[in-house]
Amino acid sequence: MALRYAILGILTARPMSGYEIAKYFEDPMGFVWSAPQSQIYPELHRMEKDGLIEAEVVKRGSRATKRRYSVTGSGEDALRRWLADPAPAPPERDAFRLRTVYMDMVPIDVARKHFEVHLEYYERRAEQWRERAASFRERRSELLIERLRHTPADRHTAVVAFKALAFDGQAARADVEVAWAREALALIDELEAPAG
């Protein structure tokens, strides 16, 4: 269900084609939710059928067209309802933590490599997310600017703050992964060190 609301969310900034939405989700930095193209188009059809969005057929070039989707009143209501609805925390399911539990079963250099990759991945991620949070705080995000254009000025602070907050959370989580991977590498060095 979340995909549907993620789509509604970005469409409240401005109308977009399925392709643009897909771009937004594919870019690992674009969002806090990800989805492949193959999931977007069928979902858009279902959402249109359910009256949450409506499409305007727009010409591009001479022969081709595209469908520009916008959120309906019913769509915005559905989004607000979903946002207000208390949802239970998702079940824990982290494959890398699971691997870590049994990491003693692999050669120690393989284990080290795993954590090195983890470390580097989340270092980059933390940086990217922090940049995202900054781009909201400083109102550099293009989509944010478009959103603010049709938002009452007294709401701007809240709109900006919650978006930045969400990415702060992502960055903080990435920082934890970095620190944890360093702990893991220190542990591995210790395990390898001659007993003394």
Place this chain on the structure above:
Amino acid sequence: MALRYAILGILTARPMSGYEIAKYFEDPMGFVWSAPQSQIYPELHRMEKDGLIEAEVVKRGSRATKRRYSVTGSGEDALRRWLADPAPAPPERDAFRLRTVYMDMVPIDVARKHFEVHLEYYERRAEQWRERAASFRERRSELLIERLRHTPADRHTAVVAFKALAFDGQAARADVEVAWAREALALIDELEAPAG
């Protein structure tokens, strides 16, 4: 695929019935992977068919029986291969972060309630995960004790350390959620405060 290896992992501690495995996964604290009963039994059948585990039919009471599964050599090989195999980080998909992005669209008290629940949930979680990590370090975990019984003594340190490390990581992540929720609550107070 991870479910399969989670099952192989616990079965390397000692043979178990599907029911015991399901208990282990259902208990939110039991593991870093969760799965309902309805997923366990079919997976056990597939794993048996694939030769990763084998069942011994054990009597219980006078009429009933249960199937006690243990890992085969091929199963242990598969687990080791999965553990060594480098896996890409999973796509980002966090419904609560997604809600946070649009949290300005709900009444501020609803938003506050969301973060209060989040805070309390992860406070409890952090505590439980830390207790888990400690139960490994202090070798109080029953399953760990059984595992160490058939593990060469010189491997014990590594076996224990990686398990504790995995739960340290979970605890650290929970701590981040707690700190982040506090930030969110502070932000909400600020947004509500009269401008001055």
Place this chain on the structure above:
DNA sequence: GTAGTCATGTAAGAGGTTACATGATTAG
């Protein structure tokens, strides 16, 4: 006896992944 636990399953459906398939438009 009866409630709680032990034990094993099935079925429908939602959500997500990977791969395939096609064609127009635009920038160089």
Place this chain on the structure above:
DNA sequence: CTAATCATGTAACCTCTTACATGACTAC
């Protein structure tokens, strides 16, 4: 003309969720 991008889809498959279904065993 050619490569990259814009644009829209389908199909097979796997994973996970929710709900249903059944019955034996054990402690009270």
